[in-house]
Amino acid sequence: MSESGPTEQPDKRHAVDALLLKRVAAGDRAAFSELYDRFSKPLYSTAVRILSDTAEAQDVVHDAFVALWDKANTYESSRGTAFSWALTLTRNRAIDRLRSRRRRAELLENSAPSDLGLDENSSGLSADDSADTSDQAAAVRAAVDSLPPDQQSALKLAFFGGLTQEEIAARLSTPLGTIKARIRRGLLKLRERLAARQ
Amino acid sequence: MIAERQEELAALGAVDLLSPAEQAELAAAAAADPAFAVLVASCRSTAAELAYSAPPVVPPTHLKTRILASLSTQTTPATARPARGTVIPFASWIGLAAAACFALAAAYFGQAFVTERAAVAALRDQQTLADLALRGATNQLEAERLISRRELAAASAKAAESSGLVAALESRLAEASLTAADSARQLVVSREQITSARRELTARDQRVSDLTRQLAAQGTLADYKIATLASLLGNSPQALAVAVWNPANQEGVLTVQKLPALAADKDYQLWVVDPQYPIPVDGGVFRVDPATGEARMNFRPNLPVKTVAKFAVSLERKGGVPKAEGPMVLIGP
Structure with missing residues (x-):
């Protein structure tokens, strides 16, 4: 597996991803396989984080990669990195499932878990599965952890929670305008801090 | 900016x-x-x-296999272009003709293959869309079924609640009817009791009126005079008498104790001393029980008495005298 390595710089990583995606668009299965190796772990982790269910996360990642294969020719690098595009394919599917599940849960009057995300201490995943030595992940976590707690919580709810602006505001008992501002400030700060390490 | x-x-x-x-x-x-x-x-x-x-999680190895297997049934990406063919030189026109025929045949069959594969892919897409639509419809039906079940449960609960409420109201109504009947009976009894009480009250008023009249006729108790008469006898110092005098009726009662028994020719005689008369007024004669020395006599003086100053008892000859002659044995107050 050739997951983006600890020593690979972000710009180079994105360039390699874009090149591989271009080859995938041309029907190159080897490129697809390599792209899978590079993307699958963060995409799968995100799906698990959103859905708290490994079986559903596998379905989502499966569908996302099949869509990536089918729609690789529609990718436009001017609209974001290849990884962000693949993540969008994955995250949208995961959030669709999450919302569908919530609707069912609401119908069944089952209370939603207070923690939107996977309980990191009781995920049922093995220690080996959770092992991560990626500098990329460490750097992102450090950048996220450096944000003010209110910006962190707003960003995480927005990214992993599958909630609307209004639902996030209600969940955090905070005015909607404040939530928007926290997300804006948090994301811009995150952008600066991730850029600074390049 | x-x-x-x-x-x-x-x-x-x-x-x-x-x-x-x-x-x-x-x-x-x-x-x-x-x-x-x-x-x-x-x-x-x-x-x-x-x-x-996100907490890092490594995807299972079979996931990649599954995805790649799915790709094998997918169409190639839309922009995938077939590799450009190599121009094969031909040595002779026969070879060229054969190659042309082969190329035409290959092109024909290739086109047919591509067309067929596209049709298959279109059918697969249609099937996928149909599956998605079916899944959506199934989810919708499931949602509607759950909503209906919940609404039905709510309606049933409300109906049960209403039934319970009606039963409770009927029970309370029955209790109220019984209470009303009891109250009506109690009202009748109370009315009878009131009527009886009124009759009794009327009778008592009547008795009170009678007693008032009698009391008015007899005078008030405060007007009664009660006098204790002490002994003047040396041989019977314990002798005692009490006289109660009703001035309204001009009559009284005399009670005596421990007076000595009398000889056959003697009587005790009561006197009422009224200042308006020069001598005491005769109150009548009496004798005592020889064994106990007791006697009780209702008396009425032979003259109207205005004021009783004293009572006195003297020992007289039998039948009494108009004016005291014998010794006084009791006097008071």
Whole structure:
């Protein structure tokens, strides 16, 4: 597996991803396989984080990669990195499932878990599965952890929670305008801090 | 210069929090301003990095196999272009003709193959869409079934509650009817009791009136005179008499104790001393029980008495005398 390595710089990583995606668009299965190796772990982790269910996360990642294969020719690098595009394919599917599940849960009057995300201490995943030595992940976590707690919580709810602006505001008992501002400030700060390490 | 509003749109758009109207606003702004378009792309790429902040989980190895197996049944990507063919030189026109025929046949069959594969792919797409539609319809039906079940349960609960309420009201109504009947009976009894009490009250009023009249006729108790007569006898110092005098009726009662028994020719005689008369007024004669020395006599003086100054008892000859002659044995008060 050739997951983006600890020593690979972000710009180079994105360039390699874009090149591989271009080859995938041309029907190159080897490129697809390599792209899978590079993307699958963060995409799968995100799906698990959103859905708290490994079986559903596998379905989502499966569908996302099949869509990536089918729609690789529609990718436009001017609209974001290849990884962000693949993540969008994955995250949208995961959030669709999450919302569908919530609707069912609401119908069944089952209370939603207070923690939107996977309980990191009781995920049922093995220690080996959770092992991560990626500098990329460490750097992102450090950048996220450096944000003010209110910006962190707003960003995480927005990214992993599958909630609307209004639902996030209600969940955090905070005015909607404040939530928007926290997300804006948090994301811009995150952008600066991730850029600074390049 | 990018406005704060645009930054907000870019940030919210990066985490898919925009409404359709805001998405349109974002697209229009990005199309009009290349710098803003760069910001939007940058925000989206930055947001994507948040994926690395999720607790890392390694996907199972079979997932890749499963995905690759799915690809084998998928059409190749739309932009996939077949490799450009190599021009094969031909040595002779026969070979060229044969090659041309072969190429034509290959092209024909290749076109047919591609067309057929496209048709198969279209059918698969249709099947996928149909599956999605079916899944959606199934989910919708499931949702409607759950909603209906909940509404039915709510309606049943409400009906049961209403039935219970009606039963409770009927029970209370029955209790109220019984209470009303009891109250009516008690009312009749009470009326009878009131009538009886009124009759009794009338009778008592009548008796009170009678007694009042009698009392008025007899005078008040305060007007009664009660006098104790002490012994003047040396041989019977314990002798005692009590006289009760009713001035209204001009009559009284005399009670005596421990007076000596009398000889046959003697009587005791009561006297009432009234200052309006020069001598005591005769109150009558009496004898005592020889064994106990007791006697009781109702007396009425032979003259009207206005004021009783004293009572006195003397020992006289039998039958009494108009004016005291014998010795006084009792006097008082």
